[in-house]
């Protein structure tokens with residue numbers, strides 16, 4: 001049994017981020033250390049302004065305690081962080097850990113815009129964090145913000161991925177999570193020969209909350225279990241399609257709730 005630290009926001013209602021990552025990583029056979037980077041009454045998409053608790057005072061105490069208790073994790077997955085201070089605290093802690101795998105979903109924005117509350121200082125703090133990552137999972141917007149390349153919804157993937165690679169260590173891999181090819185949505189990255197590789201599935205109608213969080217948890221979990229990057233991305237793409245299809249089939253009354261996880265969890269439990 002491996003251990004994984006997952007650090008991202010905990011939204012009490014909405015079924016995304018930490019609430020979604022924990023069951024996924026548990027199904028993938030990890031001991032999960034679930035570290036909320038902030039507490040929210042709901043996620044930020046469609047419920048109005050949530051009640052938020054910033055945990056910047058608590059996090060250093062957590063890290064101090066873990067260090068005293070000699071806790072080490074085999075892998076770590078970092079999602080939504082929320083402030084420059086927290087991002088720096090996490091970066092310092094993680095660089096002192098003997099991690100076999102660090103996956104960072106550099107949550108910064110979508111549709112060409114920074115999420116509210118973020119600025120260029122935050123982007124710079126995220127650049128410092130991803131220097132230490134083995135794998136980063138930006139969407140097209142985040143890739144543009146990190147590299148400083150102008151945003152377009154369908155960028156030159158080769159040039160963007162090469163620019164991202166310069167922000168990472170020599171063994172780091174950048175994966176764009178919402179790349180589009182024909183009618184498919186999926187992941188694009190550079191293979192060993194430096195060419196763009198893509199795995200995707202048909203794009204299903206609608207927009208769903210939590211797809212990126214679940215995708216990141218699946219990818220981090222599979223990589224930590226020893227699956228290759230290509231195999232991890234293939235399975236992640238298939239399983240996310242399953243989850244979105246299940247969500248659609250449920251004809252939910254509340255579209256704000258994160259994607260359905262039942263079919264995806266069953267698929268995880270049958271993988272070998």
Ligand code: ADP
Nearest residue numbers: 139177178186203204206211212215237240244
């Ligand atoms: P987020 O914006 O939450 O970070 P992304 O847009 O990067 O999420 O999507 C992550 C993954 O979720 C995609 O690579 C794809 O596998 C799946 N996905 C997202 N939206 C759809 C959709 N409409 N139809 C099918 N799969 C989807």
Ligand code: MG
Nearest residue numbers: 138139177212
């Ligand atoms: Mg994302």
